Amino acid sequence: MTLIFIGQHYKYELESICKLFYHCQKIELEYESTDFNRDNLIITRKKKGKQHTFLLTIVKVNGQCYRQHRKIENDCSRYEKICERLLCEMVYRILSEYTGRRPKWGIMTGIRPVKNLHWDEEQGITAAETDRRFAEDYLVSEDKIKLCHMIYDLQKPIIKASRKNSVSLYVSIPFCPSRCSYCSFVSHSIASKNAQKLLPDYVEILDKELHHTAQIIKELGLRLETVYFGGGTPTTLSAPQLALLCKRIETDFDLSGVREYTVEAGRADTITEEKLRVLKQAGVSRISINPQTFRDSVLLEIGRKHTADDVIRCYELARRIGHSCINMDFIAGLPTDTVFGFYETINQAVALSPENITVHTLSVKRSSNLFAEKTFSVEELANPIEEMVNYAQDTLLAAGYLPYYLYKQKNTPGNLENVGYCKPGYEGLYNIYMMEEVHSILACGGAGVTKLVDQDTHKIERIFNYKYPYEYIDGFDVILERKGMVKRFYEQSNHEKTVIAGTV
Structure with a gap:
């Protein structure tokens, strides 16, 4: 499988999402390539306009072609992070559709998911908002969110001590x-x-x-x-x-x-x-x-x-x-x-x-x-x-x-x-x-x-x-x-x- 980056270099996260579905297989990386007339391609593109940025993901595999796109405002807060997350989300959704598999941690590739709960509480973010971000922004399954909360509740007094x-x-x-x-x-x-x-x-x-x-x-x-x-x-x-x-x-x-x-x-x-x-x-x-x-x-x-x-x-x-x-x-x-x-x-x-x-x-x-x-x-x-x-x-x-x-x-x-x-x-x-x-x-x-x-x-x-x-x-x-x-x-x-x- 070849992963192509156009207009962006979100290498680590996008490659990590690809590896969820192509485990232990080498992912070839190409930048600004225009050679799309081949199979086994994941194309990720970011194109910035005057007011909006247009994000596109195309997956070509086994003679089939899948496509998703998103649009965000250029002046939105955490602009780069949102662009990266949306491209990851599109790759994840397309490969889930193609393989029939939906990894339960979604696009959350970090090694410390429970730490997000501790951090959010410290920042005054409600548990409901944290759960929403896990589920909607990072596509984490309900049972994994519940597991995080079980661990967080047990850890909280220990960390406080x-x-x-x-x-x-x-x-x-x-x-x-x-x-x-x-x-x-x-x-x-x-x-x-x-x-x-x-x-x-x-x-x-x-x-x-x-x-x-x-x-x-x-x-x-x-x-x-x-x-x-x-x-x-x-x-x-x-x-x-x-x-x-x-x-x-x-x-x-x-x-x-x-x-x-x-x-x-x-x-x-x-x-x-x-x-x-x-x-x-x-x-x-x-x-x-x-x-x-x-x-x-x-x-x-x-x-x-x-x-x-x-x-x-x-x-x-x-x-x-x-x-x-x-x-x-x-x-x-x-x-x-x-x-x-x-x-x-x-x-x-x-x-x-x-x-x-x-x-x-x-x-x-x-x-x-x-x-x-x-x-x-x-x-x-x-x-x-x-x-x-x-x-x-x-x-x-x-x-x-x-x-x-x-x-x-x-x-x-x-x-x-x-x-x-x-x-x-x-x-x-x-x-x-x-x-x-x-x-x-x-x-x-x-x-x-x-x-x-x-x-x-x-x-x-x-x-x-x-x-x-x-x-x-x-x-x-x-x-x-x-x-x-x-x-x-x-x-x-x-x-x-x-x-x-x-x-x-």
């Missing part, structure tokens, strides 16, 4: 026992001898960065609210290595205000009794044990070297050791999985009764092995995955779980969402703070991204650590220098507020 000087700490462990076929994260398999050699140096440097970050938090008078070890698979580290990092956090950080301490234990083939005891003794309050599926054939297909029974044994071991808040991740749409196979997985998860269950939709990224191995068609994936997601939501709600956070990713069939569910009182706080950009997240480790948030102005800045472990180790001096941006951000924000207060 976060203080102005609150921050969270993210600790990145970009190593795994092997690389899953769907994975696009910067993660290194310790099956590689090079990765094994890097681990001791990586842990040593990470320990130093944690110490440095703790000093920054103390100097700025910030309050640590959550700690989150992610990756990769943090339990790829040995028990002594985990103990070293946990001890650094216990020693250097003020944990008196910490409301949640999470470690992604992740894969069953990395979890041992010794590691679980280290985490428990360190005060970790929440762990993730992530099966992705309870079907052994699917685990094998995606490159997991453990069985469903191994996962259950790890879960039961964690319970015996005293871990009282456990999350389990699952993915709808894994290769060779079936609708009924996924139903069985969700039923088994509910029977185990973890405090959190997170349901992801398969996202096929270009950097994953899965993308290289196969081109997926909408017909193969979108409808079955939607059935899976719907079943998971209905089953989990019936079992007493509540949706507490939601995000979307690119390259998901049907533009479907990822949702975290929890038993009442077991909301994953870090997930909410991170996804709704409530407060700053200070990241340590390879591929870590510090996100600095000014809660008053909504200003956001990011600080990137080096991605790869060898870069992280070799470039540690640069990373420490970049961490100085944290101080500058807070000092500048405080100065600007002081100046504003002095002029009032």
Whole structure:
């Protein structure tokens, strides 16, 4: 399929809408082309007249031709945004008519739909007006709007309880026992001898960065609210290595205000009794044990070297050791999985009764092995995955779980969402703070991204650590220098507020 832009360059949004219907297929982009005598074309044109702008979309596919047009006034507010939205709407409506499919998030391609509700309330926009915009401007279905409201209502008191000087700490462990076929994260398999050699140096440097970050938090008078070890698979580290990092956090950080301490234990083939005891003794309050599926054939297909029974044994071991808040991740749409196979997985998860269950939709990224191995068609994936997601939501709600956070990713069939569910009182706080950009997240480790948030102005800045472990180790001096941006951000924000207060 070729997407043509005439008189405008709304590349990102228009290409994203096309990919809803042509998933994992390459969209060729052309600008100001006049060669329309061919098939498989999506033509998007903006032409500005004296008083009005005329928007046209033509789709030529399989010998058929579809056309829609719109007209807006040149002096309307948010002119460019409206032009972009209307062109996206026309592409969406035409491709929905042609394919017979209507993705439920409409033309809302952003990853944080619930944040719109928080933002609108802050701006004094009524819930009714927000719902109208979701439904009419962005073509979002009624059930997805309802889901957003359920999550928003649950998040609201949690976000309100976060203080102005609150921050969270993210600790990145970009190593795994092997690389899953769907994975696009910067993660290194310790099956590689090079990765094994890097681990001791990586842990040593990470320990130093944690110490440095703790000093920054103390100097700025910030309050640590959550700690989150992610990756990769943090339990790829040995028990002594985990103990070293946990001890650094216990020693250097003020944990008196910490409301949640999470470690992604992740894969069953990395979890041992010794590691679980280290985490428990360190005060970790929440762990993730992530099966992705309870079907052994699917685990094998995606490159997991453990069985469903191994996962259950790890879960039961964690319970015996005293871990009282456990999350389990699952993915709808894994290769060779079936609708009924996924139903069985969700039923088994509910029977185990973890405090959190997170349901992801398969996202096929270009950097994953899965993308290289196969081109997926909408017909193969979108409808079955939607059935899976719907079943998971209905089953989990019936079992007493509540949706507490939601995000979307690119390259998901049907533009479907990822949702975290929890038993009442077991909301994953870090997930909410991170996804709704409530407060700053200070990241340590390879591929870590510090996100600095000014809660008053909504200003956001990011600080990137080096991605790869060898870069992280070799470039540690640069990373420490970049961490100085944290101080500058807070000092500048405080100065600007002081100046504003002095002029009032």
